[in-house]
Amino acid sequence: MERNGSLLGSSFRFLTGTVLIVWLVLPLVPLAIWSFAKGWFYPSLLPKVWSLRAWEYTFSDTSGVLDSLWLTIGISLAATALSVLVGVPAGRALGMYQFKGKSFVELLILAPMIVPGIAVVLGIHSIFISMGLTNTVQGVILVHLIPTIPYMVLVMAGIFANYDPAYELQARSLGASPLKTFWYVTLPAIMPGIIVGALFSFLVSWSQYILTLLIGGGRVVTLPLLLFNFATSGRNDITGAIGLIYILPGIVILLLTAKHLSGRSGAVGGFGQI
């Protein structure tokens, strides 16, 4: 029986592993091939001529890919940092306290995940114009908070729902100031949640297209915008190269969080607990 069970388990692992590879990796193979191809047309199974042209262009000064890469990293990092600043206290309030209108606040925070971004951003656009925030990096960072904050708040609310604030009282009683209490007691306890929430926020910001396009007005060219430009202009080789760069953070983060996502941490398990 035992052998049978472990056999079943290993074949199940093999099956899920195969499905993951087919779904996640296979679609990337044409991208990778394209980035090294110099023309690749039907009916040839593989390109006739290989070339590093696309990669050379991608990393050249004229393409603007590197500038766009740094800009995208900067915007995503800033949006993530702001999400953490808002999400930690908001998650604490939702996860730990009962107050009037709590379910309304929850709905408000979840709304951006339900309402299409384009509907929200049209209204915001006119406000941002009057504030002079359109076509600026700051405006793009701010508008990215609409989809990132809900992720951060939800993860943190789950963490705080399982958190015992008595540890903070204990630290105060042992002579720690409120700031030191946060640093030495609260922060280590909620760190797994902050990491997972921040990674989510980073990825969500990283992949924004519509919000960036509308608020940035085409002046703030992040990687998705650039990618879209090349994709629509038919440069499949350059699209392939940029596409591979574009998915890199996603893969890195997937590997980093594999442990957390497997349920060994409360960070993700906490989703349903507020």
Added chain:
Amino acid sequence: MTHVSLQALTKIYPGSTEPSLDKLSLEIPSGELTALLGPSGCGKTTTMKMIAGLLKTTSGDVVFDGRSILQDKPEDRGVVMVFQNYLLFPYMSVAANIGFGLKMRKINQAEIDQRVSDMLDLVKLPDLGSRRPSELSGGQQQRVALARALIVQPKVLLLDEPLSNLDAHLRFEMRDLIRNLQQDMGITTIFVTHDQEEAVVLADKVALILDGRLKQYDVSSAFYSRPVDKATALFFGGQNFISGEVNNGVFASSFGQFQLHDKTENGPGTLTIRPENIRIDSGSGGSNSVVASIVEKIYMGTQTRLQCQVGDTLLQVIANPNDVEGYTVGQDISLALPAQSLWVLRS
């Protein structure tokens, strides 16, 4: 060495009209070990948190050595509270937990290490400094929590149910440890408990709090021999209550008269005597003796419990098994109620 004075300390939680703690006044002398005793929800943990500054007072004052500390922040009060579930920081080693208070006081690491190691010896856990709290047993965790509190040499130490999570054999070990350390360091210590036995074995003096009010503040033996009222007597296991009237040092009940030892004012009252203080009389029929019929007899090993009927009153008796060996249910028995064990409660 700190004298603690609680002055009409009151707590009314928001949304409630009844005070959880109602004008509690206590004088706790320097270096003493005092128990706040009461059932759960009586306001004793509320009291501790207010002393520690972890909960706002509604009114009243907390005074250390003549100075009100209500305006001081929790970290500046010199009060350390040890919670019932220990609350050891899980991601720190045992040594880091114990040294936490010193680190917050910006003491250099070499001195912290030295004092942590001394403290580990003191609580008899010399080799466990590098462990994680989760690797320790409950008793060890409690000793770490105690060490973490004592290392900062607090003016006042607060313990929340210090013995209640421990097995019977660990309780006495822990009791001795707490008492010895507290006496050696001379720290004024207040602990709360719902267990009268825990209060009696550990404390110099006990404050009984029922329904948010102080009932009696006294040495522990007084709660057995001289309870202030029936609720207090009941809390300490008193079972015999006989109504009647005091008249010139004699208590008259429906089934007999009893000489009182203490000077007692005339008037109606309730006579009480602890079950273990009722003696089995050989039948000489001296003063303060009554003849009762045995309703129930339960042998309990080291003692035998008797339930005896006199008139309309049931008397509970705890006797030495040898003294009542010959008696069976239904038989008459002569009981003596010694004058010095009698106490009259006023309603």
